[in-house]
Amino acid sequence: MAILNTAEKALPAGLRATLSPLVAKVAVVLSGGDEVSRAQRMALVAFAVRIVSAGIAFISQIILARLMGEFEYGLFAFVWVLVILFGNLSCLGFHTTVIRFLPGYRLEDAHDKIMGLTSTARVFAMLSASALAIFGFVFLYFFGESIASYYLIPVSLALFTLPMVALGDVLNGTARANGWAVSALSPTYIVRPVLILLFMLVAIGLGAEKTATTAMLTALLATYVTTLFHFAFMNRRLNRHFRSTARRVHFRHWIRFAFPMFLIDGIGFLMTNSDVVIVGLYLPPDQVGIYFAAAKTIVLMQFVFFSVQAAAAPRLATLMSANDRQGLAGFASQAARWAFWPSLGVGTVVLLAGPFLLSLFGPGFVQGYELMFFLFAGFLAKALIGPGETLLNMAGKQKLCVVLYIIIFGCNIALNMALIPVYGLAGAAAAVAIAMGIEAVLLHIAIRRTLGIVLFAFNDPRAGQNTGKAV
Template identity: 35%
Template sequence: MGQPDHTRTVTGARLRALFSGDGHLAVARRMASTTFLLRAGNAGLALVLQVLLARWMGAHQYGLYAYAWVWVLLGGGLAGVGLSAAAQRLIPEYKDRGQDGHLLGFARGGAALAILISAMVSLAAAFLVERHAGPELRLPLLLACACIPVFVAIDFQEGIARAHHWAGLAYVPAYLAQPLLILLVASGLAAAGWMLDAAVLLGLSFASLLLCWLVQWILLRGRLRSRGVVRSFEPAAWLSMAWPLLLMNGFYLLLTYVDVLVMERFVPASEIARYFAAAKLMSVMSFIMFAVQAASAARFAEYHVQGDRERLSAFARTCRRWTLWPSLAVALGLLAAGWPLLWLFGPDFTSAFYLLPLIAAGLLARAAAGPVEPLLAMAGQQKAAAAIAALALLLNLVMNLLLVPRYGAGGAVVATSLTLALQSGALVALVRRRLGIALV
């Protein structure tokens, strides 16, 4: 009778040891765990939302919405010019040096700079859409352009909160509140008999992004307020740090979404919808990588700034373990439940089941490398990582152009997964050569 109590006591002690304490590793574990739990909640909401949207809208309109939303994700990731990623490097430096004026100046001035640049990009994109988009896609793409500056503003605030290890403030607005708002409003519209199409959903996305940005801005401003501190603005230094990170992250974003962009030219919207559903389902795997990257980036920067090579190496290998094994477990679970989950989108969506193991293979190759992108970026090797990402993007584009016209969605997923595997191997080799860290 005493054995179960003893087991529970030991288990509880281990859990408390794992997540308690003020050490760097404990803080990173808490950040990664909190981030993963929030992203897991986002995955559940997103699955319910995407299933209902696919059934309410039909495969054709859902495919149009998916295509337009990819442009929001791509435009939002690029139009912020890397300032959100730069926060992971700049804020630890400012905190380590006690430069509160620089810290507050970047939070205010960096946000204004990111919004200004993204608004200019959005206007230019809207002009091109108005002139060249077909009638079916024109309004959804114009609404997607309107979403981009708000997406960038939320992304920048997320970067600030991540650098301070404020996981809830970083992720709750965009990953829980925003999809929940869309779900509630879209459910009400569907119950009232409204016709839900791509334009309506993009309009709801814009409104929900705007509301979430405002609430996040108010909360973040309250945490960062410091009386008597003179803000210091250094936009040239910010951009100098941000541009290489933009290249590295931008090439990866393009690599991630180029398959959908190529598919729009060669396959019907209904096939894009099925591919998008399969990719959304398997993207749960990437939440683990996202959580570990969120917890590790600022810590990598701190160790690099302090010149602590031993702790940097040990932490990088630890983060790789945090990424690989949970990703493998999630992949197996998703593959086991993949067919019924795809059926929820609609009976036609089960034809995309064969894509799931192909998508999983690419994501597992990336997980096996660990968070190498933030490691290289925070250690000053972002230009070399960006060069590898550029070559991977070129390879992915060529392979998609060769395979998609002949094999459709199957060709797209083979091209992207193979490229991810090759890029991950090249980044691991770069970490070993430039930083002297053996990850595998």
């Protein structure tokens, strides 16, 4: 506050008059104690973390691509996508279950339930990820000969990484549920990418080959270091905030929510990453590398959407627990506007700079520029409805979400399988864009019919809402 006031006084009178309303709004967000200000504050922190993380991820991917070349980089990108995908799936929805129930338990001062929920989620995710890894090793033992030889060692290393990825996702969800934006986002989106790059440079400096196998070894080490330190930090913070030696476990209640969330998140993650996976199945690793570079570049616009979603989830859960339907409608509409306009601005800038940004990966990657236009359209369509999926989930409409995402996922897979063999990388990008458009339309219709909320970035939040619908 003092810094803002000092800066405002230092401005010329004309500029001060213009910027005073904006400064006042920022001051309210930074110092306000109400729930909306807290959510906005978390959105700002999440946005800042995502800006830093996007820069780090982009630079690290450029360096890795330059070091390894198109083939080895594409091979690493394909396997790493599988790690993130199956690591998230192996949580079986418990990382989102924590976000759903912890804010309500905090309102009740039910610290024993909070400690029971967080510990159960961690143990469950670790066990399920370990079981999945064992299954993967058994599969490789019996069917490894049918897989291209250059995949075997990177995939084996990926299987060792799964338990830590799953635990990290649960820890991120726990931090998000408490509104600890830095603790939620920085380990996965800042610390781990930095460590992967650092360990890779050290390994090459010590004489290691510039291959996908070396990259996966460094990724494995970075994931373990990041997650174990995050685990110790979160343990101390939870024990400091929720002083309860008892742990009440309602496993059946939680798993009933977690399983639909597993289907929803699983389908969502599969939909987000299926293009890379199917490109990897149909095309050689160098083509995967080109597609991945284009996707990594345009995805810079999506960190806005992610930041809003991360900030909105706890607030939506709190409004649901308080049965504040009017507040729910108003906040959801506000979140949609938070998501859309910055996404449009950032995406436009990234598109204009696309050829230059892709050339940083290497001369062969510039051919992926046309793919960015398809992906831009898809991300923008999704941003139009903001955190629509999160709203439905927090409103207890998980089963409806499952049905919607099964339809969306089916469309996405069908589009990918139809377009990639014919149009190659352009077909993959077009399939993603069309599927995101279908997702936005279906979520908008579902929210309007079930909750009476017209969730749309251009909608007047005071009109068209029917908050009398049962939530």
